[in-house]
Amino acid sequence: MIVGKQSIIFENRPAIIEMASIVGHxxxxxxxxxEFDMVLDDDKIxxxxxxxxxxxxxxxxxxxxxxxxxxxAEDIRYIFAGDxxxxxxxxxxxxxxxxxxxxxxxxxxxxxxxxxxxxxxxVGGGFADKVISLASSHFASAEKTFxxxxxxxxxxxxxxxxxxxxxxxxxxxxxxxKVYIEGITTGKIVDYGVKDSMxxxxxxxxxxxxxxxxxxxxxxINAGYYDKIITGDLGYVGQRILIDLLKEKGYDIADRHYxxxxxxxxxxxxxxxxxxxxxxxxxxxxxxxxxxKMEKKEWKRVLFIPTGALxxxxxxxEGQSVPGIAHAVMLNCEKM
Amino acid sequence: MIVGKQSIIFENRPAIIEMASIVGHxxxxxxxxxEFDMVLDDDKIxxxxxxxxxxxxxxxxxxxxxxxxxxxAEDIRYIFAGDxxxxxxxxxxxxxxxxxxxxxxxxxxxxxxxxxxxxxxxVGGGFADKVISLASSHFASAEKTFxxxxxxxxxxxxxxxxxxxxxxxxxxxxxxxKVYIEGITTGKIVDYGVKDSMxxxxxxxxxxxxxxxxxxxxxxINAGYYDKIITGDLGYVGQRILIDLLKEKGYDIADRHYxxxxxxxxxxxxxxxxxxxxxxxxxxxxxxxxxxKMEKKEWKRVLFIPTGALxxxxxxxEGQSVPGIAHAVMLNCEKM
Numbered sequence: 001m002i003v004g005k006q007s008i009i010f011e012n013r014p015a016i017i018e019m020a021s022i023v024g025h026x027x028x029x030x031x032x033x034x035e036f037d038m039v040l041d042d043d044k045i046x047x048x049x050x051x052x053x054x055x056x057x058x059x060x061x062x063x064x065x066x067x068x069x070x071x072x073a074e075d076i077r078y079i080f081a082g083d084x085x086x087x088x089x090x091x092x093x094x095x096x097x098x099x100x101x102x103x104x105x106x107x108x109x110x111x112x113x114x115x116x117x118x119x120x121x122x123v124g125g126g127f128a129d130k131v132i133s134l135a136s137s138h139f140a141s142a143e144k145t146f147x148x149x150x151x152x153x154x155x156x157x158x159x160x161x162x163x164x165x166x167x168x169x170x171x172x173x174x175x176x177x178k179v180y181i182e183g184i185t186t187g188k189i190v191d192y193g194v195k196d197s198m199x200x201x202x203x204x205x206x207x208x209x210x211x212x213x214x215x216x217x218x219x220x221i222n223a224g225y226y227d228k229i230i231t232g233d234l235g236y237v238g239q240r241i242l243i244d245l246l247k248e249k250g251y252d253i254a255d256r257h258y259x260x261x262x263x264x265x266x267x268x269x270x271x272x273x274x275x276x277x278x279x280x281x282x283x284x285x286x287x288x289x290x291x292x293k294m295e296k297k298e299w300k301r302v303l304f305i306p307t308g309a310l311x312x313x314x315x316x317x318e319g320q321s322v323p324g325i326a327h328a329v330m331l332n333c334e335k336m
Numbered sequence: 337m338i339v340g341k342q343s344i345i346f347e348n349r350p351a352i353i354e355m356a357s358i359v360g361h362x363x364x365x366x367x368x369x370x371e372f373d374m375v376l377d378d379d380k381i382x383x384x385x386x387x388x389x390x391x392x393x394x395x396x397x398x399x400x401x402x403x404x405x406x407x408x409a410e411d412i413r414y415i416f417a418g419d420x421x422x423x424x425x426x427x428x429x430x431x432x433x434x435x436x437x438x439x440x441x442x443x444x445x446x447x448x449x450x451x452x453x454x455x456x457x458x459v460g461g462g463f464a465d466k467v468i469s470l471a472s473s474h475f476a477s478a479e480k481t482f483x484x485x486x487x488x489x490x491x492x493x494x495x496x497x498x499x500x501x502x503x504x505x506x507x508x509x510x511x512x513x514k515v516y517i518e519g520i521t522t523g524k525i526v527d528y529g530v531k532d533s534m535x536x537x538x539x540x541x542x543x544x545x546x547x548x549x550x551x552x553x554x555x556x557i558n559a560g561y562y563d564k565i566i567t568g569d570l571g572y573v574g575q576r577i578l579i580d581l582l583k584e585k586g587y588d589i590a591d592r593h594y595x596x597x598x599x600x601x602x603x604x605x606x607x608x609x610x611x612x613x614x615x616x617x618x619x620x621x622x623x624x625x626x627x628x629k630m631e632k633k634e635w636k637r638v639l640f641i642p643t644g645a646l647x648x649x650x651x652x653x654e655g656q657s658v659p660g661i662a663h664a665v666m667l668n669c670e671k672m
Contacts, residue, residue, distance in 0.1 A: 001462075002413070006437045008463050049654055077338070078522060086422030086481075087648035088442045089656075096525035096646075096659055101342045103450055103522070104661075106424045106440040114439055118454060125461020126337075127344050145422075145650075186414060186439070189432035310432075312423035314481075318385055320425075323432055325440075 004218025006211075007185040013335060014123040015177025016170050017130070020065035021288035022057060023280075024139065024165025030265045036166075036288040037064055043140065043165050051089055054138035058083070058094030061167040062132065069171050073098045076171070077128035080115040082106050083136050084163075084279060085145055086312070090136060100132070108308030109204075109233050110187065111135040112168060112283035113327030116304075117184040119172040120329070124181075129174055135306075136167035137278025146197070146313060159199040161235050161277035164264055168283030170291075178295045182330040185215040189310065191323035197309075197316050201238025201261075201274060204307040207324030208234060209245035211305060215328050216251060223253045227299040230290060232282035232306035232326070233261030235274035260285040282306040294333045302331040340554025342547075343521040349671060350459040351513025352506050353466070356401035357624035358393060359616075360475065360501025366601045372502075372624040373400055379476065379501050387425055390474035394419070394430030397503040398468065405507050409434045412507070413464035416451040418442050419472050420499075420615060421481055422648070426472060436468070444644030445540075445569050446523065447471040448504060448619035449663030452640075453520040455508040456665075460517075465510055471642075472503035473614025482533070482649060495535040497571050497613035500600055504619030506627075514631040518666040521551040525646060527659035533645075533652050537574025537597075537610060540643040543660030544570065545581035547641060551664050552587060559589045563635040566626060568618035568642035568662070569597030571610035596621040618642040630669045638667040 001009045021036045028039030038060075045060070047053040058081070066073060079098070082105035083090040091104060107114040115133035122128045140150055142163040148154045172181070190207040208231050216222055223229060234242055239262065243254050264276035264285065286304060293299045307326040316322070337345045357372045364375030374396075381392040394417070402409060415434070418441035419426040427440060443450040451469035458464045476486055478499035484490045508517070526543040544567050552558055559565060570578055575598065579590050600612035600621065622640060629635045643662040652658070 002464065006413070051650060051654065077342070082442070084423075085648065086650065087420075087444065087646070089646075089648040089651045092525060092646040092659060093651070093656060096527055099524050101522035101524050102661065103454065104442040106418070106442045108423065118439065121461060121463055122457055125457060125463065127457055127461065128338065186437035188435050188437050189428060191432055310423070310425075310428040312421065312425040314387060314422065315425045315429070318387065320429060323428060325438065 006214050007183055007218035009183040010124045010181060013180035013182055014120045014172050015175060016179045016291060017173045017177040018065060018069035019170045019287035019291050020061050020068055021168045021284040022061045023284050027164055027166055027264060030270060032263060032289055036284060050138060050140035050144060054083060054090035054136055054141045055094035057167045058091060058136050061169045062095060062098060065169045065171060073100055076100050076130050076132050078103060078122060079132045080105055080119050081134040082111040084142050107325060108310050109277055109279045110306040110308030110325050110327050111279040113306035113329055116329050117186060117327055120181045120184060123172050123174050131172050132169060133172060134169040135279035135283040137163050137280035139163045139165045142278055156273060157198045158273050159237055161200060161233060161261060161274045162272035163278040164276045164281035166280035166284035168287035170287060176335060179291050180332045180335050182332040185211050185218060185328040187211040187326045189323045189325050191321055193321045195321050197311055197322055199237060200277060200309040201235040202241060203309045203322040204324035205234055205238040205241035206245060208242050208305055208307045208326040211326045211328045212246060213249050215303060223251055223256060226256060226301045226303045228258050229253045229256050229303045230258045233277035234259050234307055235261045237274055294331060297333050300333045304329045304331055342550050343519055343554035345519040346460045346517060349516035349518055350456040350508050351511060352515045352627060353509045353513040354401060354405035355506045355623035355627050356397050356404055357504045357620040358397045359620050363500055363502055363600060366606060368599060368625055372620060386474060386476035386480060390419060390426035390472055390477045391430035393503045394427060394472050397505045398431060398434060401505045401507060409436055412436050412466050412468050414439060414458060415468040416441055416455050417470040418447040420478050443661060444646050445613055445615045446642040446644030446661050446663050447615040449642035449665055452665050453522060453663055456517045456520060459508050459510050467508050468505060469508060470505040471615040471619040473499050473616035475499045475501045478614055492609060493534045494609050495573055497536060497569060497597060497610045498608040499614040500612045500617035502616035502620035504623035506623060512671060515627050516668050516671050518668040521547050521554060521664040523547040523662045525659045525661050527657055529657045531657050533647055533658055535573060536613060536645040537571040538577060539645045539658040540660035541570055541574040541577035542581060544578050544641055544643045544662040547662045547664045548582060549585050551639060559587055559592060562592060562637045562639045564594050565589050565592050565639045566594045569613035570595050570643055571597045573610055630667060633669050636669045640665045640667055
């Protein structure tokens with residue numbers, strides 16, 4: 001059902017039937033390390049290079065997901081997936097072998113929100129029984145793409161985030177499940193003109209504020225509707241901006257805001273500066289932690305909002321700003 | 337309605353309400369030049385660089401589309417869009433200002449098929465009244481990304497294609513329209529192990545053959561069901577492979593196959609070697625030519641199959657193969 005300006009409420013809530021998450025070694029040492037299905041010993045996973053390691057991370061996560069759900073790739077109608085690399089190359093070589101009809105998505109670090117939204121639309125519209133939604137990132141392939149090869153040993157400013165090595169993946173279906181998708185609010189590109197690619201929290205916070213505001217307004221609710229409002233990877237800097245921007249609009253989310261980027265690492269002991277980032281950050285925490293909390297009904301209603309900074313090495317060098325985008329998914333532990 | 341292994345047939349066919357196309361100067365001099373809504377005099381469109389020119393091409397195409405449809409950006413629920421550049425940077429700065437909730441897509445040159453498929457699912461499922469689907473490419477931004485900067489003046493092998501400067505865009509809605517979307521068949525990643533990025537037709541033809549075969553089988557039809565079977569940018573080399581592969585499976589499409597890449601230029605006088613390519617190739621010919629033919633009912637049923645080669649400069653230099661993907665859209669001039 002179309003609601004307000006940019007939201008959908010599902011009359012038959014699509015179900016999250018199963019989830020799986022794999023993270024890197026450093027993420028495994030963080031405060032949520034014990035929550036993930038698997039922690040890598042070797043972040044290269046025996047591959048020749050970092051790009052192929054990220055592909056392998058995706059492949060292994062989907063294989064684990066299918067095993068946990070006791071199902072086969074042939075029973076999955078579509079896979080909605082993406083990563084941060086140019087031309088989605090980690091995804092191409094990650095999920096290609098599975099032979100599942102594939103929609104490639106790019107939403108920067110908001111990709112898991114985009115993948116779940118489109119998966120839910122497809123299942124909710126009656127066009128598939130089961131789909132997979134997935135997003136991944138890898139510290140080493142991302143550093144090489146967006147900053148410097150690791151071998152240079154360059155230093156990083158304190159406002160910079162640490163790209164998470166991780167992959168999260170869910171099966172969305174029309175049967176009963178562990179958690180349900182009540183609705184979605186799809187984000188617009190929001191450009192405040194910030195040009196500092198080492199401070200992506202500031203670039204993304206306005207987009208997160210915009211989509212949360214529209215979710216509240218479209219559904220005629222406020223922050224109290226949710227047990228938690230969970231953004232992707234704003235970090236400490238972005239979190240403050242988000243809370244302030246929503247306060248200006250009359251909404252206070254401070255007591256229930258949670259940012260995956262802040263929670264992934266122990267910033268003091270792990271030297272990760274402003275927090276974690278990358279589309280694998282929110283995707284792995286969703287699948288490793290958030291959905292489990294909801295399955296146990298410790299959190300009943302969650303607004304999950306992966307946040308993306310839309311830039312490329314080219315746009316940055318050409319002096320462009322870094323616009324943000326964020327996609328909100330309304331998660332509910334009840335089928336109806 | 338779910339049909340067979342990887343197809344959907346829409347019970348209420350989503351309508352293509354309006355379409356718009358803009359192409360570059362060279363494309364305007366080709367055999368279809370007079371069909372497009374606008375031909376650029378200056379392919380840089382007054383911008384500072386080629387990436388920004390491609391963004392401007394997208395922006396101008398959507399503005400023209402909205403004007404032709406006598407509607408506003410606020411009436412569009414979602415935009416499904418993508419381009420060939422890393423991190424979809426042409427799209428970010430092309431459609432950002434329009435303030436339309438945005439799903440970023442990457443399917444290499446198959447992106448228009450992906451964008452129409454997801455647009456049709458969203459409208460067909462009752463989740464939007466009107467959406468826009470769009471894809472673009474630009475010769476100069478693509479050469480710089482995938483091959484060499486134009487300033488190097490390097491030579492190109494005869495199997496290489498010429499990336500089209502062009503953008504095509506449609507409004508898909510649940511009202512009556514000019515052409516209707518009868519169904520879709522979504523492609524899988526197909527990897528025959530071809531490693532020659534200068535011969536993308538050979539990389540993509542197996543994916544096109546696979547999705548056409550599955551469209552026939554899922555719907556229990558054969559080539560005779562369609563007036564035309566139209567691929568994106570296989571070129572002369574890929575066309576021969578496609579026809580042969582389908583013959584092996586018992587289907588002969590030779591008398592009704594049309595390839596947008598072959599038709600875009602006059603290969604003899606325009607020095608374009610194996611034909612046109614880029615996601616703007618099939619997108620602009622769809623919007624400038626194919627849909628008009630169907631509106632006039634000269635072609636009643638068309639299978640439109642944009643074809644993509646999944647590679648990046650990184651994957652190519654790391655010695656990976658170039659897998660293909662293709663997404664089929666069943667176009668019908670009748671509402672029912």
